[in-house]
Amino acid sequence: MFGGRKDVQKHRNETTMATLKVLICHTCYSSSSRLTSPPDISPSSTSRTSGLIRPPNSAIACLLRPRAPEPFLAPVALARPRRRASVSATMASGVKEVLPPALTSTSDPPPIFDGTTRLYISYTCPFAQRVWITRNCKGLQDQIKLVPIDLQNRPAWYKEKVYPANKVPALEHNNKVLGESLDLIKYLEANFGGPSLLPEDPAKKEFAEELFSYTDTFSKSVVSSFKGEGDDQAAGAFDFIEKALSKFEDGPFFLGQFSLVDIAYAPFIERFRPYLQEVKGIDITVGRPKLATWIEEMNKNEAYAQTRQDPKELVESYKKRFSAQL
Numbered sequence: 384m385f386g387g388r389k390d391v392q393k394h395r396n397e398t399t400m401a402t403l404k405v406l407i408c409h410t411c412y413s414s415s416s417r418l419t420s421p422p423d424i425s426p427s428s429t430s431r432t433s434g435l436i437r438p439p440n441s442a443i444a445c446l447l448r449p450r451a452p453e454p455f456l457a458p459v460a461l462a463r464p465r466r467r468a469s470v471s472a473t474m475a476s477g478v479k480e481v482l483p484p485a486l487t488s489t490s491d492p493p494p495i496f497d498g499t500t501r502l503y504i505s506y507t508c509p510f511a512q513r514v515w516i517t518r519n520c521k522g523l524q525d526q527i528k529l530v531p532i533d534l535q536n537r538p539a540w541y542k543e544k545v546y547p548a549n550k551v552p553a554l555e556h557n558n559k560v561l562g563e564s565l566d567l568i569k570y571l572e573a574n575f576g577g578p579s580l581l582p583e584d585p586a587k588k589e590f591a592e593e594l595f596s597y598t599d600t601f602s603k604s605v606v607s608s609f610k611g612e613g614d615d616q617a618a619g620a621f622d623f624i625e626k627a628l629s630k631f632e633d634g635p636f637f638l639g640q641f642s643l644v645d646i647a648y649a650p651f652i653e654r655f656r657p658y659l660q661e662v663k664g665i666d667i668t669v670g671r672p673k674l675a676t677w678i679e680e681m682n683k684n685e686a687y688a689q690t691r692q693d694p695k696e697l698v699e700s701y702k703k704r705f706s707a708q709l
């Protein structure tokens with residue numbers, strides 16, 4: 384049962400560094416396939432490899448303008464007024480960004496610290512996906528260049544010159560490189576324009592922090608069931624989510640309206656749901672109507688959809704990873 388702050392504090396305390404290490408391994412995928420559900424509006428010269436849309440010569444295509452002025456730009460509204468985000472606000476552009484190929488050990492580094500803001504991600508990393516979704520939802524495609532890294536064959540310069548922790552996500556901004564996905568989504572919220580993704584209401588703000596704190600415990604609980612350690616913890620984690628989604632009634636999201644909290648959980652639920660369905664025959668939405676609605680609403684968000692992976696690929700990847708442990 385979801386029991387409020389005390390439970391969250393308890394969960395927070397239980398989350399050890401060792402746990403975090405496990406999560407790093409168990410929630411990331413080696414597959415690079417992407418979900419291509421948003422309308423494919425790339426030019427005919429755009430090539431596709433494994434479902435990933437690649438630019439022919441770093442140009443991008445969009446519905447509204449055939450060619451963007453900068454290689455990595457997606458033509459979304461520039462200086463949007465500060466406002467609360469609704470799902471419609473985050474899916475309004477109708478634009479699909481052409482994603483650059485992941486950089487490998489043989490790729491040259493970008494011109495680091497040249498004033499460009501860069502978001503280093505892996506297309507398969509759920510932590511990086513949080514920041515990518517936030518960038519998209521805030522319409523910052525023009526301002527933050529995506530730099531995907533192939534973690535399996537990563538360039539040495541990434542650790543040496545960009546981010547000594549050698550992890551994704553990392554954000555290069557104002558001559559600094561910052562890491563940690565939850566810090567980064569808050570950083571984007573605090574330092575960039577676009578729709579506001581955190582409420583002003585103090586009660587909602589407080590609940591947001593509780594839910595951010597629970598994210599690692601949530602993932603650990605679900606992943607433990609993948610490793611054959613019993614399904615109870617996972618069921619408890621999803622019950623926690625169901626209860627959390629019931630707290631505010633002014634919308635279907637964790638804080639009522641769409642926020643960074645939804646973004647923090649989405650990449651993980653995106654991965655856990657199809658795997659549990661396929662491998663264990665567990666439908667996490669049965670008996671959890673709020674969660675069912677949340678998933679439905681999240682799936683309407685185009686900014687998020689552009690970051691999603693093919694669920695079949697996700698399942699296959701998790702099967703390889705966890706089958707030996709079941």
Ligand SMILES: N[C@@H](CCC(=O)N[C@@H](CS)C(=O)NCC(=O)O)C(=O)O
Nearest residue numbers: 407411508509510550551552563564
């Ligand atoms: N706590 C970090 C976790 C980031 C993380 O573990 N990323 C993984 C990929 S999903 C990574 O880069 N791992 C380094 C490696 O694979 O060597 C965050 O929230 O940003």
